[in-house]
Amino acid sequence: MQSIGQAQRAIVESVGPLPAEQTALARARGRVLASDVRAERDLPGFDHSAMDGYAARHAELSLAGALPVRGESRAGGTWPEPLAAGCAIRIFTGAPMPQGADTVIIQEDVDAEHGPEHGAIRVRELPKLGSNIRTRGSDLAIGALALPAGQLIGPGEIALLAALGCARVATYRAPRVAIVCTGDELRDVHEVLPPGALVNSNAYMLAAQVEDAGGVATVLPSAPDRIEEIIARFEQALAGSDVVLTSGGVSVGDHDLVAEALSRAGVETRFWKVAMKPGKPLLFGMRGAVPVLGLPGNPVSAFVGFEVFVRPLLSRMRGLRAPYPALIPVRLAHDHRKSKGRPELARGVLTPSPSDSGALTAELHTRQGSGSLPSIARVDALVFLPGDASELPSGAALTALRIGARAESTEPTFP
Numbered sequence: 001m002q003s004i005g006q007a008q009r010a011i012v013e014s015v016g017p018l019p020a021e022q023t024a025l026a027r028a029r030g031r032v033l034a035s036d037v038r039a040e041r042d043l044p045g046f047d048h049s050a051m052d053g054y055a056a057r058h059a060e061l062s063l064a065g066a067l068p069v070r071g072e073s074r075a076g077g078t079w080p081e082p083l084a085a086g087c088a089i090r091i092f093t094g095a096p097m098p099q100g101a102d103t104v105i106i107q108e109d110v111d112a113e114h115g116p117e118h119g120a121i122r123v124r125e126l127p128k129l130g131s132n133i134r135t136r137g138s139d140l141a142i143g144a145l146a147l148p149a150g151q152l153i154g155p156g157e158i159a160l161l162a163a164l165g166c167a168r169v170a171t172y173r174a175p176r177v178a179i180v181c182t183g184d185e186l187r188d189v190h191e192v193l194p195p196g197a198l199v200n201s202n203a204y205m206l207a208a209q210v211e212d213a214g215g216v217a218t219v220l221p222s223a224p225d226r227i228e229e230i231i232a233r234f235e236q237a238l239a240g241s242d243v244v245l246t247s248g249g250v251s252v253g254d255h256d257l258v259a260e261a262l263s264r265a266g267v268e269t270r271f272w273k274v275a276m277k278p279g280k281p282l283l284f285g286m287r288g289a290v291p292v293l294g295l296p297g298n299p300v301s302a303f304v305g306f307e308v309f310v311r312p313l314l315s316r317m318r319g320l321r322a323p324y325p326a327l328i329p330v331r332l333a334h335d336h337r338k339s340k341g342r343p344e345l346a347r348g349v350l351t352p353s354p355s356d357s358g359a360l361t362a363e364l365h366t367r368q369g370s371g372s373l374p375s376i377a378r379v380d381a382l383v384f385l386p387g388d389a390s391e392l393p394s395g396a397a398l399t400a401l402r403i404g405a406r407a408e409s410t411e412p413t414f415p
């Protein structure tokens with residue numbers, strides 16, 4: 001049986017980044033840059049004042065005399081005349097520096113005398129040469145690397161790209177993910193449930209996880225447990241998708257038809273079991289370049305399987321260079337007993353420890369069964385419980401994966 005880390009690696013390494021495309025800046029959040037972005041203009045674009053005050057020549061400033069004020073420069077106003085000898089100019093934040101001025105004195109540091117024209121100022125506090133000026137190109141000069149290929153684009157990156165005039169950027173295409181749930185018992189959320197039926201919650205959950213992981217989800221109608229119908233649905237899912245996720249029917253019961261259906265749809269199985277709890281039956285196969293993940297039907301198992309395997313897969317397809325989520329050290333908040341055997345990914349909540357601000361304490365959900373839906377709500381971490389452990393005392397040093405955490409490691413998360 002594959003270890004969790006081996007399975008993660010096999011899945012992630014089966015794909016590369018999707019092709020690049022030009023993306024409008026307003027739609028680029030969550031995408032990953034496919035090429036370096038170099039500054040095609042200076043940032044800032046012109047020397048300007050960082051504060052409201054007066055621009056002057058440093059050599060002409062003294063605490064003794066007054067400087068007459070000639071003219072004004074404000075953000076977006078007319079370009080200021082060159083600074084006259086022995087004068088200051090009124091200036092405001094963001095306004096261009098007049099030629100000849102080399103220092104801005106903030107208005108709090110002067111006594112302003114209002115005369116018939118613009119008046120004069122007496123400097124109370126001598127600034128250093130060059131104070132309160134943002135010089136052209138000081139943040140980023142033309143030609144400098146603004147953002148590297150592989151960079152995830154968030155709101156801050158969008159602002160930088162906008163300031164640089166990049167209306168469109170080259171990003172990797174977002175993975176299109178088809179979701180097919182199987183099971184005779186499944187009904188949609190608004191349907192009346194006959195005896196023995198339940199809501200297809202996995203369809204909603206997986207679509208939400210896909211969107212959260214930067215993919216574009218398409219949910220197909222669920223398939224009943226009949227082989228021909230499952231095959232037809234898988235064929236439909238495989239056409240035009242970058243990834244196919246299935247849920248249910250993947251273990252070895254009489255009505256578990258997913259493995260056979262995938263094989264008959266031309267999907268080549270790479271492995272079918274992972275040494276983990278929950279989520280041992282997990283099928284991974286490929287048809288051409290399209291990875292297919294057969295997730296268990298148990299909602300908790302499907303949830304965990306997505307976080308551990310599908311999220312890094314999508315991260316890789318989106319072009320992130322370090323696609324795996326990293327583990328963080330935690331301490332168990334209470335005693336916990338488990339059976340020896342497979343390593344477990346227990347759902348829990350992390351809180352900063354009151355005594356040690358650097359440490360995180362992990363409190364495990366009281367119901368850890370793979371069918372128990374409340375254990376995936378209101379939790380924020382999967383806590384790794386090693387296979388050989390049985391009695392875990394309060395304070396035990398463990399590791400955890402933050403649910404939905406940014407990808408940040410080039411190596412698989414787990415051993």
Ligand code: AMP
Binds near residue numbers: 200203250
């Ligand atoms: P299976 O993996 O098909 O054996 O299903 C395992 C358990 O998960 C059963 O109790 C199913 O009723 C339940 N289940 C299967 N598919 C879903 C689904 N899409 N949404 C919610 N529960 C499901």
Ligand code: MG
Binds near residue numbers: 182183184249297
């Ligand atoms: Mg089933």
